[in-house]
Amino acid sequence: MTSRKTVLVLGGSSDIARATARAFAKAGYDVQLAGRDAAVLEPDAADLRARYNVEASRWTFDVLDTASFETFASGLPALPDVVISIVGLLGAQESAQSDLEHATTIMRSNYEGPALILGLFAEKFLARGYGTIVGVSSVAGDRGRASNYVYGSAKAGFSAFLSGLRARASRGGVHIVTVKPGFVRTKMTEGMKLIGPLTVEAQVVGDAILNAVQRRTDVVYVSGKWRLVMLIIKALPEAIFKKLKF
């Protein structure tokens, strides 16, 4: 029997995480699901076992508790082949403007925590000589917008971290993928006005992540349309951009 590959999904209880875990399990990966409350991950783990006849385990992981990262990473029974961070917190821009604590939580959840944990796994992968790291960032990090720059700036930092890590790790056989979903229909975006043609289902993101890992793609805009939209938005001169209600 050939030993199967393992994927670790951080931020395991989100809709994108469920979809991503399914995509990998379907492709034959055993899955380690990690989230703040490991108990709530059991139905998802059971789902993976029943559907795809793979092994699925669950682990406690809190992205804000950076002190625990080393213990968490070395506590896993096997170093996974792929690590995916789907952790993120949209937060509320308006409160974040005056509530420092809320702003800090957004920044730490989208940048500090994900970057540190993936950086840690990158070192372990480099020592081993192979592995793939996936960070789910956002198109919101491509340019700060009046309506969500606290979140966007943290995602921008995360994207920059991943691209730097990629440049270094590729020489050591470790591949880094940056995923930039646009609008995804999930509980995070519930009740928000999404632009229909630019919005995708969580499963589309999950399949895109698997695809990027298999094809060793560097940066993925989940819907191709977003690459174009962001190209235009990034190219707008600041003098014009600041006048746009965007």
Place this chain on the structure above:
Amino acid sequence: MTLVSGWGRFPVVDTDVLRPRSFMAIGEAVAGASGTVARGNGRAYGDAGIGAIRTIAMTGFDRVRSFDPVTGRIRLEAGVLLSDLIDTFGPRGFLPFVVPGTRFVSVGGAIAADVHGKNHHCEGGFGRYVDSILLRTGQGEIIEASREENSDAFFATVGGMGLTGVILEATMRLRPVETGWIRERVVSTSDLGAAMRALDAGDSATYSVAWIDCVARGSELGRSLIYLGEHARAGELPDGADAFPLGKDPALAVPVDLPSITLNRYSIRAFNELYYRMGAKRAGESHRVSLFPYFFPLDSISAWNRIYGRRGFLQHQCVIPEHGARDVLGDILERVTKRGDASFLAVLKKLGQGDGILSFPMPGYTLALDFPMRGDILNFLDEIDRLVVAAGGRLYLAKDARQSRATFEAGYPALQRFKAIRKSLDLAGKIRSKLSQRLFDEVQP
């Protein structure tokens, strides 16, 4: 509030749409309003999946709890779509026992409508393969119901159109199959009587259905193509054939509402003529088709309901008891062809006994017709309903958007029993849909 409609896009109704994330949150959603119903994937044509006040979207509940690869027994959440089950377990050798004409329906919706497939005449409906359900009643309890335990609740929920409560989970049996292929044989018949005889002769086939050219008139009235099918065994595939070809996501989509003029008597006539001739050419010999085009011919075009334009369309699906069916169906078809803006799709098939108290199927023939929503169509369908009632038949609630209380009551004599069970599960009357308000709730809004 959100504007919501069924697949036929009529009626369009304002309702709160909630997406609870846990069973507990479903309970709170039911308790918090007097007039809630669950909604699966919105494939019922009319107002069945729309709550009187509040509608609970179930598609987020899509986890499989357990699966036994030896027996094919599966426990799952009610929001799992049949398309997902087929994609996931088909390659492992298991399919749902019963599938309707679209695979984009949820398990909860399939139980609630006790859906029938092309095998109803010999294998029964969806509910027959459900062993038990976990039901959140309007009363506030979560109960497990099966043929043995809480059997009243079980038989009222199968075919009960969501009106006994929210189905949270189900345990059911899947059918072991060797391949994802169907051995199909087409029979072409020259008129309605011949079509009905061909369906009778096809009684021993696992799957059978007739497509009727409802434009043909006179001596050709009811000319049709009968599709018979069997699951292909592994040994019947040529070497190297893919044992389970997967269904593709719809490649074609109808992007906008077409002006309803697109479907007129000339375009339908031309289409039907072509369709009949092509089918007749294939008649006789048996050939292999993938299960997707066989079971779900319309699924290859997403949002095809837009073909009928913004005002939507109505489906009229009745079942007529066997005795005297030939004359009644002939009468209905004649009126339809005379009208001219006939249905694009007319399907005839044989049904057996239904399992649930309100299940649509009864031994007889079922005819399904589509009509664009325009002109005096509502009056015309009332006229057809009178023929159905006189013949002792009934209309399918999952397709209905307009029948009268009288038509409904005449067709469903077990209604009183259903109401009594419903009341015992929901004294305060928390569960109500637009359909139940229209057809049988005592308290009008």
